[in-house]
Amino acid sequence: MEGSEDLDSSLLTQPWASVCFGESTFIAKACFRETGYVLLISDLSSVWYERADTDVVGKRSKELNKRLTAHVSSFLNRLSNLMCPLLEGRESDANSFSCQQTPSKLTIHVKSELSGLPFYWDFHCAAAAISHHLVRPLIRMSLTLQYQLQELASLLVQKDAEIEDYRESGAALSRAVLTGLCFSPDPLGS
Structure with missing residues (x-):
């Protein structure tokens, strides 16, 4: 069916x-x-x-x-x-x-x-069956989320390496958050 x-x-x-x-x-x-x-x-x-x-x-x-x-x-x-x-x-x-x-x-x-x-x-x-309808799908979902987390962590490492490469080549980063120069808890800066 x-x-x-x-x-x-x-x-x-x-x-x-x-x-x-x-x-x-x-x-x-x-x-x-x-x-x-x-x-x-x-x-x-x-x-x-x-x-x-x-x-x-x-x-x-x-x-x-x-x-x-x-x-x-x-x-x-x-x-x-x-x-x-x-x-x-x-x-x-x-x-x-x-x-x-x-x-x-x-x-x-x-x-x-x-x-x-x-x-x-x-x-x-x-x-x-608990294993068929609850446990197995939850384990599959957990494994999928774990894989996605590893992929995101890998992307972050890659992006950090790219940012470091830009810094080493003398590039000036335009976002203050990336350079760590400025942090203001007040979004308006006042």
Whole structure:
């Protein structure tokens, strides 16, 4: 299923966010597309994951929202509009989130409104491998950042050598900060 691989790849690039569902605090990330969504949640000792394609979203929306008839894309758009602000730290009083947690399953219950009618959703997240969804991506990210840091340090050494070469050849540097001649904590110099 090509769409799910695309969603999983996109999920890796999403930042983690701290979220609260009732009394429980988690870190979470999500990715919503026209083909479905993926949601990854952790309490740092367990990880839960749900991937739902359009078939799952359509079926679940009919079960939970019998009075609402809308295209699956409308439900996906609504779910994105509910979760993305939450992941950005913006909560809404008009929406309610709660959760039920077991070692193998995490269900997040959402109560909201869509087109003036009550809208309900349950994210059914199953236990996931911590190493696959949390540890390996974090190690990869750490290694990437370490590599970038080494590259930046190398560029600084190269630039320092260029500046020293300019000084030795008698060039006058135009920036006082580079020459170390003047430093004023007051940007206006007063």
